[in-house]
Amino acid sequence: xxxxxxxxxxxxxxxxxxxxxTLAATSPASAATPxxxxxxxxxxxxxxxxxxxxxxxxxxxxxxxxxxxSTAGKVCAVTVRTTPGARVFMExxxxxxxxxxxxxxxxxxxxxxxxxxxxxxxxxxxxxxxSGSIDIYYNSDNGNCT
Numbered sequence: 001x002x003x004x005x006x007x008x009x010x011x012x013x014x015x016x017x018x019x020x021x022t023l024a025a026t027s028p029a030s031a032a033t034p035x036x037x038x039x040x041x042x043x044x045x046x047x048x049x050x051x052x053x054x055x056x057x058x059x060x061x062x063x064x065x066x067x068x069x070s071t072a073g074k075v076c077a078v079t080v081r082t083t084p085g086a087r088v089f090m091e092x093x094x095x096x097x098x099x100x101x102x103x104x105x106x107x108x109x110x111x112x113x114x115x116x117x118x119x120x121x122x123x124x125x126x127x128x129x130x131s132g133s134i135d136i137y138y139n140s141d142n143g144n145c146t
Contacts, residue, residue, distance in 0.1 A: 035063035041076035041116045044069045051141040053079070053132055064092055064132030064139065068121075075122075075144075077104070078115035079132035090114035091133045096126045097142060107133075122146050 037047050045067035052060045064079045077094040091107035092115040104117035114132070122128055124146050131140035 035060065035065075035080045035082045037065045037067070038078070038080050038113060040078045040080070040113055041065075041067045041069070041118075044071055045076050048075075048144060049130075049141065051130065051132065051139050053134055053137050053139045055135075055137045061137060062090065062132060062134040064130055064141075066094070066128065066130050066144070068144075073121050074118050075120075075128060076116045076118050077130045077132075078113055078117075079134065080113040081111075081134065084112035087111055088135050089133070091131070092117055093129075093131045094119050095129045096122045097129045098126070 035052075037050070046069075047065050048068045049066040051064045053062045053064065055061050060082055062079050062081045064077060067076045067078075068074075069076070075094065077092050079090055079092040081090070087109040089107070090110045090113070091105070093103050093105040094117050095103035096119065104119050106114050106117050108114065122145070127142050127145035129140065129142040131138065133139075
């Protein structure tokens with residue numbers, strides 16, 4: 001390949017890559033991208049589980065995060081919207097299974113997140129259960145058994 005043709009080919013490839021980068025940069029973020037944890041539980045809480053709440057196969061309007069603070073001996077849950085906006089019904093619950101001393105729950109009309117709610121670390125033989133909802137969409141999970 002001659003030098004002129006090589007330069008033209010390289011310029012064409014760079015132009016296509018630049019255009020692709022421009023298109024990628026201007027397209028909206030994927031609705032299937034999970035929400036980022038917002039730190040609402042406070043300092044020292046690390047995410048141990050994240051449960052997406054789906055409104056369709058490809059859309060996640062919110063995610064419920066379960067966090068743990070080893071120093072405090074507490075777990076925390078918060079349901080965070082993927083994109084904050086107008087007030088909408090949201091809920092977060094945190095409990096233990098197979099027996100409970102009462103669930104920690106917050107629900108209402110929120111613009112960005114519901115919670116945080118806290119519980120002590122589960123006793124031996126118990127598991128955490130949690131759920132979250134946004135508008136009419138709901139998801140729950142359990143785990144982190146002791």
